[in-house]
Amino acid sequence: MNFSVNFLRTNPAVKASAAFRRRGISIRHLAFTFAFSIALLTLYYNYLRHTVVPFPADVIHYPQETPEVWEARALQVKNAFLHAYHGYERFAFPKDELCPVSNGSIDNFNGWGVTAVDSLDTMLMMGLQPEYDRAMSAIHNMNFSLPINTRVPFFETVIRYLGGLLSAYAMTGDDILRTRADQLGTILAPAFNTSSGFPSFSVDTVRGTSNGPKFGGLAEIASYQMEYAYLGKITAKKEHVDRFTAATHNLHNAELRKYGGMYPMHWDLSSGQATDAHLSVGAASDSAHEYTLKQYLMTARQDTANLEMYLRFTSHVLNNLMFISPNRHLLYVTDSNLYRGGIRHTHSFEHLSCFLPGLLALGVHTLPLNHLEDVGLNFTELADDLLPEHKMGYEELASFNLTDLHLWAAEGLAQTCYLTYADQPTGLGPDIISMRSGGLYPEITWMEAMQEWKIKGRRGPPPGVGDKHPWAGDGNNTTDMLDREISIDRRDYYIRDSxxxxxxxxxxxLYILYRVTGDVKWRHRGWAIFQAIEREAKTPSGYANVKMVDTYHPEQRDVMPSYFLAETLKYLYLLFREEDIVPLDEWVFNTEAHPLPVFEWTKEEKEAYGIP
Incomplete structure (x- = not known):
């Protein structure tokens, strides 16, 4: 048999063509099918791509553990704190932080023993009196001098040191804590020597001058109101009160028309106005948004200016910065930038943004969102000074029950935050992920999906809200690039910082959602995270940051931030405790998880301090 005949008999394409002919399928039929498929894809991309197909919620049953089980888990968190703090005491105290892999120490926050100060109220909540008494030795010896490194970062010093001192004072009434807080607040005061009154980045504690660029990130210039308000309350010093009232005045009167009422990321410290159009709830912005609601709550819900700012900020986020992922329908919040050609979304989702679901849940718990007239506000009128398209967005929000809407947003976002942990082989969450969007992936805002869900009769849970299982794909552990891309594609995100x-x-x-809803699933999800921390982050002397959480071979870094003891372990402990030892109606956590008590200004104080 010659080569040509053999080739014709064995070539797959020739054999397939013959098979098509036997079935009556010609090249014409194939061409028509191909053209019809292209037409369908074109129709989808241009007309149907914003249609959200309901994503069935998983049925996940969480066991109703006994109170004794949860108290035992709280005890495990307490033991984790003791392990971390005793390692700090042994190898690092009175320096700032422990290096938990090398058993070294580092002074990276002024050298005043930041881990000890940051941990004071956690010790008090956990009943760790011996550790608390030893930590107080740092407080008694503290003089806030820095003869060598004379630059003190204002933001970090306020939230960690000042917040820690004030919270411990609120719990104990110990005068030495109030005295040290007063001294620290005064030493930091030169930061406010700017034309706008917004604080500069750092303070020279020797010369009493401020340092840093003439521009500031939103979080750094607007995350001190709670601390200075409470400091003014307990010291009766007008100069402290003036610090937070200036911040409220500046922010409330800022020109935000083209930003939809939300604060951009960067600000001019001279003019007090925004210098860019980058809107975010993540790094460099997060706590400034957080403090609008919390300042209102801490001052007995009298500060309507901050309440207005909170409602405008959350309304813009709900309408413009929240999206649904294409396959798993995960709800996430991202950044936007305003350009001449329009608005561009990054579709980046940061771990830092995961405070937002808790903040929304806190608002649901404390605000009359469906009856704002009770606090003297009209919801849609809050958009009167904004561009017409933003006012239309408020009307769309008002077509829903606002309490339900904010709670659904909180639940959907918190679930996605949890899934970024549960999806990984380590059970730990990456710092930044990027959601699939653009090209064949439509940009579907959450409110677009919500409107469609409402039009179609509200069948099933709201978009992004129904329970979902973790991703079961093995894309993290394959060496085949195609398999990995397919897995990541179906998972809906890739990891930018692992x-x-x-x-x-x-x-x-998770803690706030549990206290607000009573749903035990938030506890179980927190327990899974704690177990992963124990398994992957624990060292012989403490706990370490973990690299490459998306692999089966993670690595520990020689870092144990003070906020791990001040915040992470505290929130886990409170999540598992049966008794609500820090009621959300009586205490308000600052951004470093230091609870400050709700208080009310007296008539005399309002007159003396010029408080509306």
Missing amino acids: QYQLRPETVES
């Missing part, structure tokens, strides 16, 4: 930095934001939100 490090878990012992961050608290996700467990913070």
Whole structure:
């Protein structure tokens, strides 16, 4: 048999063509099928791609553990704190932080023993009196001097040191804590020597001057109101009160028309106005948004200016920054930038943004969202000074029950935050992920999906809210690039920063959602995270940041941030405790998880301090 005949008999394409002919299928039929498929894809991309197909919720049953089981788990968290703090005491105290792999120490936050100060109220909540008494030795010896490194970062010093001192004072009434807080607040005061009154980045504690660029990140210039308000209350010093009232005045009167009422990321410290159009709830922005609601709650719900700012910020986020992923229908929040050609979304989702579901749940718990007239506000009128398209967005929000809407957003976002942990082989969450969007992946905002869900009769759970199982694909452990891409594609995101930095934001939100809803699933999800921390982050002397959480071979870094003891372990402990020892109606956590008590200004104080 010659080559040509053999080739014709054995070539797969020729054999397939012959098979098609036997079935009456010609090249014409194939061409028509191909053209019809292209037409369908074109129709989908241009007309149907915003249609959200309901994603069935998984049926997940969480066991109703006995109170004794949860108290035993709280005890395990307490033991984890003791392990971390005793390692710090042994190898690092009175320096700032422990290096938990090398058993070294580092002074990276002024050298005043930040881990000890940051941990004071956690010790008090856990009943660790011996550790608390030893930590107080740092307080008694503290003089806030820095003869060598004379630059003190304002933001970190306020939330960690000042917040820690004030919270411990609120719990104990110990005068030395109030005295040290007063001294620290005064030493930091030169930061406010700017034309706008917004604080500069750092303070020279020797010369009494401020340092840093003439521009500031939103979180750094607007995350001190709670601390200075309470400091002013307990010291009766007008200069402290003036610090937080200036911040409220600046933010409330800022020109935000083109930003939809939300604060951009960067600000001019001279003019007090925004310098860019980057909107985010993540790094460099997060706590400033957080403090609008919390300042309102801490001052006995009298500060309507901050309440208005909270409602505008959350409304813009709900309408413009929340999206549904294409396959698993995960709800996430991202950043946007305003350009001449329009708005561009990054579809980046940060672990730092996972504080937002807890904040939304706190708002649901404390605000009359469906009856804002009770606090003197009209919801849709909050958009009167904004662009017409933003006012239309408020009307769309008002077509829903606002309490339900905020709670659904909280639950959907918190679930996605949890799934970024549960999806990984280590059970720990990466610091930054990027959601699939663009090209063949439509940009579907959450409110677009919600409107469609409402039109179609509200069948099933709201988009992004129904329970979902963790991703079961093995894309993280395959060496085949195609398999890995397919797995990541179906998972709906790829990982940009695979490090878990012992961050608290996700467990913070799980704790608040449990206290607000009573749903035990938030406890179980927190327990899974704690077990992963124990398994992957624990060292002989403490706990370490973990690299490559998306692999089966993670690595520990020689870092144990003070916030791990101040926030992460505290929120886990409170999540598992049966008794609600820090009621959300009586205490408000600052951004470093230091609870400050709700208080009310007296008539005399309002007159003396010029408080509306």
